[in-house]
Amino acid sequence: MRTALRQPTALFAVVVVTVVVVVAIAAPLIAPYAPEAKDFTAPLSGPTAAHPLGTDDLGGDLLSQLIHAARTALLVAVGSVVVAMLIGVPLGLVLGYRGGWYDRIGSRGLDIADALPGLMIGFVVIAILGQGMAVLILAIGLVFCMNFARLTRAITLTERNKGYVESARVSGLNAPRILFSQVLPNLAGPLVVQAAVFLGSAIKVEAALSFLGLGLGDEQPSWGGMLGFATQHTADHPEMALAPGIAICVTVLAFSLLGDTINDTLSGSRMRRTKILGRVLLDGDGARSGSADAALPPASAGTDDGPVGPDTGSVEDSAGEPVLAVRHADIVADRPDGGVVRLVHDASLTVRRGEILGLLGESGSGKSMLAKAILGLLPAGVRLAGGAITLNGTELTDRSPAQLAALRGTGMGVVFQNPQANLSPVHTVGRQLTDVVRAHDATISKEAARSRAADLLDLVGVDDPERRLDQYPYQFSGGMAQRVAIAVALVGEPDLLILDEATSALDVTTQAQVLDLVLDLRDRLGMAVVNITHDLGVAAETCDRVTVLLRGEVVETGDVHTVFDHPRHEYTARLIAAHPGVDDDAPGLGTHDQRKVEHA
Numbered sequence: 001m002r003t004a005l006r007q008p009t010a011l012f013a014v015v016v017v018t019v020v021v022v023v024a025i026a027a028p029l030i031a032p033y034a035p036e037a038k039d040f041t042a043p044l045s046g047p048t049a050a051h052p053l054g055t056d057d058l059g060g061d062l063l064s065q066l067i068h069a070a071r072t073a074l075l076v077a078v079g080s081v082v083v084a085m086l087i088g089v090p091l092g093l094v095l096g097y098r099g100g101w102y103d104r105i106g107s108r109g110l111d112i113a114d115a116l117p118g119l120m121i122g123f124v125v126i127a128i129l130g131q132g133m134a135v136l137i138l139a140i141g142l143v144f145c146m147n148f149a150r151l152t153r154a155i156t157l158t159e160r161n162k163g164y165v166e167s168a169r170v171s172g173l174n175a176p177r178i179l180f181s182q183v184l185p186n187l188a189g190p191l192v193v194q195a196a197v198f199l200g201s202a203i204k205v206e207a208a209l210s211f212l213g214l215g216l217g218d219e220q221p222s223w224g225g226m227l228g229f230a231t232q233h234t235a236d237h238p239e240m241a242l243a244p245g246i247a248i249c250v251t252v253l254a255f256s257l258l259g260d261t262i263n264d265t266l267s268g269s270r271m272r273r274t275k276i277l278g279r280v281l282l283d284g285d286g287a288r289s290g291s292a293d294a295a296l297p298p299a300s301a302g303t304d305d306g307p308v309g310p311d312t313g314s315v316e317d318s319a320g321e322p323v324l325a326v327r328h329a330d331i332v333a334d335r336p337d338g339g340v341v342r343l344v345h346d347a348s349l350t351v352r353r354g355e356i357l358g359l360l361g362e363s364g365s366g367k368s369m370l371a372k373a374i375l376g377l378l379p380a381g382v383r384l385a386g387g388a389i390t391l392n393g394t395e396l397t398d399r400s401p402a403q404l405a406a407l408r409g410t411g412m413g414v415v416f417q418n419p420q421a422n423l424s425p426v427h428t429v430g431r432q433l434t435d436v437v438r439a440h441d442a443t444i445s446k447e448a449a450r451s452r453a454a455d456l457l458d459l460v461g462v463d464d465p466e467r468r469l470d471q472y473p474y475q476f477s478g479g480m481a482q483r484v485a486i487a488v489a490l491v492g493e494p495d496l497l498i499l500d501e502a503t504s505a506l507d508v509t510t511q512a513q514v515l516d517l518v519l520d521l522r523d524r525l526g527m528a529v530v531n532i533t534h535d536l537g538v539a540a541e542t543c544d545r546v547t548v549l550l551r552g553e554v555v556e557t558g559d560v561h562t563v564f565d566h567p568r569h570e571y572t573a574r575l576i577a578a579h580p581g582v583d584d585d586a587p588g589l590g591t592h593d594q595r596k597v598e599h600a
């Protein structure tokens with residue numbers, strides 16, 4: 001409202017829309033006559049004291065009809081926008097979320113529907129179903145539903161790759177729940193803007209159909225119908241067209257400007273929030289490691305110490321049952337020409353209960369692709385072309401998407417890099433946690449789910465959890481938001497927790513606190529953890545073993561002290577040398593526990 005009052009056009013829009021709404025609601029009270037009342041003594045009277053806008057050919061008062069027509073316009077507009085949203089939004093959500101063939105076929109369907117003139121769709125529906133309020137609403141709703149579908153699809157395509165959606169998928173929420181309770185609220189802003197603009201457009205279409213005699217019958221006054229009547233009297237009463245014409249133009253314009261105002265206001269607050277977030281993230285932009293981007297040896301090359309034998313994935317060679325075993329995984333991206341690009345080749349690794357495995361390698365080495373293959377979340381066009389992935393001995397690669405989704409919820413949890421993007425911005429933290437709690441236990445009461453959510457916040461070290469449950473992610477600092485994301489990942493008590501650069505966006509102090517939390521949770525819950533990072537300091541502080549990736553291939557794997565103190569592959573040696581602190585320390589990387597003590 002403050003924004004609206006500062007801009008003249010917005011003020012105009014708000015005032016006009018308010019007046020139209022009030023007039024529509026209070027029509028029976030403020031109209032001097034009933035809309036159907038006739039004064040047979042004064043047909044086509046022209047403006048008089050009794051009839052300021054004149055009368056029609058049967059003596060009906062035009063001012064009263066104009067006032068009651070506002071009601072018709074709003075009813076039809078609101079009804080048709082609701083119909084358009086009910087059809088278009090779910091359609092767009094499904095197309096955008098499912099992608100692939102659904103999207104390709106659906107989008108072509110939208111293109112075809114878009115190519116048909118809107119009014120023609122209206123004519124056809126009215127011709128088939130006959131005239132009447134419900135038919136008019138349906139006809140106009142069908143005209144606009146494709147626009148809502150298109151908008152919703154476009155935004156869903158972007159939203160579905162965001163961290164909070166992936167977190168929700170990994171947390172075990174099913175597709176309808178993710179779509180309607182996670183993605184849809186994030187579309188609220190653009191949909192409200194679109195709805196406001198289409199309210200104006202619906203009034204225009206209703207007026208056009210009524211003008212052509214295809215709208216409502218004579219007993220239901222409408223601005224378009226009044227305009228149509230006025231055209232028959234342009235010679236004797238040209239003023240008759242003025243009032244309904246102005247009403248249509250001003251109302252349509254006002255709704256359009258209202259849409260712009262809402263858009264400006266929302267993008268203004270988004271910008272403000274982004275600035276605040278930006279400040280938080282900038283404050284928290286911790287020191288980054290150096291890069292080993294000098295010319296690199298082939299992945300298979302070793303140092304003078306001899307060839308390097310990457311982890312064969314054999315699980316029998318070490319103590320403890322592996323929670324996760326990846327054996328000879330090949331991940332490829334399909335090219336449009338039918339060829340493939342190899343992203344990860346012959347990668348093997350194992351992680352046991354209570355163990356933290358660091359997955360190291362510089363940007364683009366394939367760490368995230370490997371993690372996504374494990375989670376069954378490879379992006380479209382990228383696939384696992386060979387190898388095996390087992391979780392607690394269960395093969396994941398031949399599972400259906402539904403089986404994988406169920407496994408993801410309880411077997412695996414994931415925390416992504418950007419703490420704020422891990423959480424839906426429009427839901428309270430409590431809502432996000434209880435949604436996942438209830439997805440895992442459909443019988444749990446609301447109160448019990450909330451209490452479990454508070455316990456989880458407490459577990460990850462968020463103070464005053466009861467109060468924090470009612471706050472939104474933007475009210476949390478980066479470190480606290482990442483603790484919440486970890487809490488969400490822990491709801492299903494996963495055996496495997498994957499941290500995909502989960503501390504990279506945090507400042508060093510917060511990073512240390514979150515890493516301590518991970519170590520503590522590992523000790524308390526006995527989870528297996530894969531910690532993906534390009535920060536060797538982080539790996540040194542937290543990991544028991546490390547696996548080093550170079551251009552999609554595992555070049556070295558082993559105990560963290562051995563690998564850091566005596567790297568066998570030249571690339572690992574360069575990676576360590578490029579990392580300030582770790583290099584100097586290399587023999588003195590010290591013991592893992594010493595570093596942890598220093599760090600604490």
Ligand SMILES: Nc1ncnc2c1ncn2[C@@H]1O[C@H](COP(=O)(O)OP(=O)(O)OP(=O)(O)O)[C@@H](O)[C@H]1O
Nearest residue numbers: 333343362363364365366367368369370379381382
């Ligand atoms: N959607 C995609 N389609 C095709 N190739 C992709 C896609 N996403 C990433 N890649 C490619 O896969 C390779 C591995 O990327 P990945 O994201 O796994 O690297 P990373 O080691 O996790 O790097 P970073 O630390 O920057 O996230 C890169 O060459 C990247 O360009």
